[in-house]
Amino acid sequence: MNESEVSNNSNKSIKKAIKISPPLIAMLIAVVLFLLSGLLPAGYSTLQGAIRQALNILRLASFIAIIGAGQTLVIISGGEGIDLSAAPIVTVGALLTYMIINGQNYLILPVLLLVILIGAAIGLLNGLGVTYLKISPFVMTLVMSGVVQGALILWTKGYYDGKVAPIMTQLVARDLIWGIPGMIFIWIIIGILMTLLLERTRYGKQLFAIGVNRTAARLSGVKVNRMVILTYVLAGAMAAFSGFLLVGYTQNAGPNLGNQYLFPSIIAVAIGGTQMSGGKGSYIGTIAGAIVIQLISSLLTTMQLPQALQQIIYGSLLVVILIIYGREKGLRS
Amino acid sequence: MPDKKNKNIINWFRAFNKKHAIGVPFILLAVSTVLFFSLQTNVFQPGTIGRLTNSNFRTWLPVLLLTMGQTLVLIGGGLDLSNGSIVSVGNVILALHVTSADEPWHNLAIVALVIGFGLAAGFLNGILTVYLGLQPVIVTFATSFIYAGLALLLLPSPGGAIPREYTNYYRNTHYLGIPISLIILIVFLLIWEFFRLRKYGRFLYAVGGNPRAAYTTGVPVTWMKISTYILSGFLASLGAISYSLLTGSGFSGSGADMMLPSITGAIIGGVSFSGGSGSLLGAIFGGIVLGNIRRIISIVKVDSWAVTLINALVILFALAAPGFINLLRRKK
Numbered sequence: 001m002n003e004s005e006v007s008n009n010s011n012k013s014i015k016k017a018i019k020i021s022p023p024l025i026a027m028l029i030a031v032v033l034f035l036l037s038g039l040l041p042a043g044y045s046t047l048q049g050a051i052r053q054a055l056n057i058l059r060l061a062s063f064i065a066i067i068g069a070g071q072t073l074v075i076i077s078g079g080e081g082i083d084l085s086a087a088p089i090v091t092v093g094a095l096l097t098y099m100i101i102n103g104q105n106y107l108i109l110p111v112l113l114l115v116i117l118i119g120a121a122i123g124l125l126n127g128l129g130v131t132y133l134k135i136s137p138f139v140m141t142l143v144m145s146g147v148v149q150g151a152l153i154l155w156t157k158g159y160y161d162g163k164v165a166p167i168m169t170q171l172v173a174r175d176l177i178w179g180i181p182g183m184i185f186i187w188i189i190i191g192i193l194m195t196l197l198l199e200r201t202r203y204g205k206q207l208f209a210i211g212v213n214r215t216a217a218r219l220s221g222v223k224v225n226r227m228v229i230l231t232y233v234l235a236g237a238m239a240a241f242s243g244f245l246l247v248g249y250t251q252n253a254g255p256n257l258g259n260q261y262l263f264p265s266i267i268a269v270a271i272g273g274t275q276m277s278g279g280k281g282s283y284i285g286t287i288a289g290a291i292v293i294q295l296i297s298s299l300l301t302t303m304q305l306p307q308a309l310q311q312i313i314y315g316s317l318l319v320v321i322l323i324i325y326g327r328e329k330g331l332r333s
Numbered sequence: 334m335p336d337k338k339n340k341n342i343i344n345w346f347r348a349f350n351k352k353h354a355i356g357v358p359f360i361l362l363a364v365s366t367v368l369f370f371s372l373q374t375n376v377f378q379p380g381t382i383g384r385l386t387n388s389n390f391r392t393w394l395p396v397l398l399l400t401m402g403q404t405l406v407l408i409g410g411g412l413d414l415s416n417g418s419i420v421s422v423g424n425v426i427l428a429l430h431v432t433s434a435d436e437p438w439h440n441l442a443i444v445a446l447v448i449g450f451g452l453a454a455g456f457l458n459g460i461l462t463v464y465l466g467l468q469p470v471i472v473t474f475a476t477s478f479i480y481a482g483l484a485l486l487l488l489p490s491p492g493g494a495i496p497r498e499y500t501n502y503y504r505n506t507h508y509l510g511i512p513i514s515l516i517i518l519i520v521f522l523l524i525w526e527f528f529r530l531r532k533y534g535r536f537l538y539a540v541g542g543n544p545r546a547a548y549t550t551g552v553p554v555t556w557m558k559i560s561t562y563i564l565s566g567f568l569a570s571l572g573a574i575s576y577s578l579l580t581g582s583g584f585s586g587s588g589a590d591m592m593l594p595s596i597t598g599a600i601i602g603g604v605s606f607s608g609g610s611g612s613l614l615g616a617i618f619g620g621i622v623l624g625n626i627r628r629i630i631s632i633v634k635v636d637s638w639a640v641t642l643i644n645a646l647v648i649l650f651a652l653a654a655p656g657f658i659n660l661l662r663r664k665k
Contacts (some may be wrong), residue, residue: 047568080470133656136412136606138470139596143649146593150642157638263478276471308485308585315478324474 022273022325026288028031033295040138055180057294062187063249067242068265069194070235072286075269077231078211078278084141085126086265087117087307088148091285092260093243095152095160103163115240123236127229152255163253172248173263183249194283211279245286264293270321337371358602358618372632387512391504393513393624395420395576397617399595401521402565404616407599409561410541410608411462414473416569416595419454420481420588423447423573425484428493428583448570454480456564459559477592484585493583503578514575518617525613537561542609593648599624601651623651
């Protein structure tokens, strides 16, 4: 193969990559949706209004995307991987933060550590169930959700009282500099870390490997079970951390706080082009997907559609995305 | 000659277990049933056992019907997470439109509509997962959202009423001392036994065990798999009918808590997530075991704040147990 051929090939692959890159498509959809939302009666009319609106959308999308970070890892790991326990873990993270910190700044770090450890422990149980007991990930994490929710009820006995620490409010909810909320900066840092984790580390390489083909990965020396368990542990820890951040924004926590973010975060991962069967995906995609789903959700809310219709639209959206991206090869081919 | 008799029973049980692979679920069924009855205060009064059997089976029938459908899907190598939402839709339609016992034809049409919806929803699940080659877990999760949304759209707040004539019939009818819910269950098991021994049954196990091998030997894999989803939807619609007869009212979230027990029952009953193994009878035993455990928990007075946790732990333990046993076996 001579040089021109090589450059030709790489040119082709670049063109192809740009053509079908799902994160790019998602970003374009997000821009179009945002421009469309300006046409609505309740939309923005000035440039300043548009910027404010955009920042608001980004801030709301950041929670979906950060909760979707762990989900992205679990879904890339393959084997029908999915983490439904993210919802109650977010709730636990938020509630623990809310109730233990109770407005005291000095408790932030110890509580953050505790929250992340609890999330990781729940993730560990998920991972053990999925690998050694061979329980379907969906069912395992769903059952785990029930256990966590049950433990939460037993612990709080229906009584939720507390207060967020002032520093958290300052950092997450308020504007940090240039009118940009602190949450956006946290999001950018997490985005960079996630991308580095997936693209530049051994963990990332092995994660994609087990997602594509577990047998092949095992034969080439990847400790598959350990990788899967580690992935669920990471996902649990990240979900708990998301809960910690989320309560800084909502300033209030209840027993169902995390539930409303679960399905949007899964759809965000799917919109971003991460293959539901594993082995392919990116965190940039999840970020783009989170913005798209937040825009759709805002649109639906301004159109004052009933909750039920929104639910139907979300479900249908996921099916459509799956049909576009997620087809597996049939037996005939 | 008690010794010989014992041996005969053991041999018979071995043969039975070999044929149906339901030894463990059967033992669990026996233990949990004995435990349930022994916790009752006046079991030996005439009529108590019959009354308890009736109240148990009429409560369990909806979930047991779903368990049957789930088992067929699991044996075929899939998973149906939308069966609970199909129940919700059926329940809502029935509660809204079957309001008077004076219009039998209208009511029959509504029942047909509910069954039609179950078939259509199952068909959609099947087409999406099998024909379009999408993952069953995520697809039926998505469609469960669609169906649940539909139920909520039709009936935003709980309401509606099934005529008392119908609910009384379901709740209190016995034939030969056997409650009607149990009769329905047995009839379905017999129907399945008929098909299991024929082409459909053999094809189904082949498809779930090794789809590629089944395909190369001429089994219509696609249609076999789609048929399991259709059957699951059909059985879910029957679950909706029995649930509506049991409660007599409509609630858009009525089926939400049935999906997980339908899977758990099947797993306790020896069905595996990987497909191609397990039996419908075992799954029914598993479902009854789960029901017994729930009843026992409600009899033993536990802290009401702990009930959710205990129920979740029971399901976790039930799902984990087969895996544990396999793990120990492999180590040996």
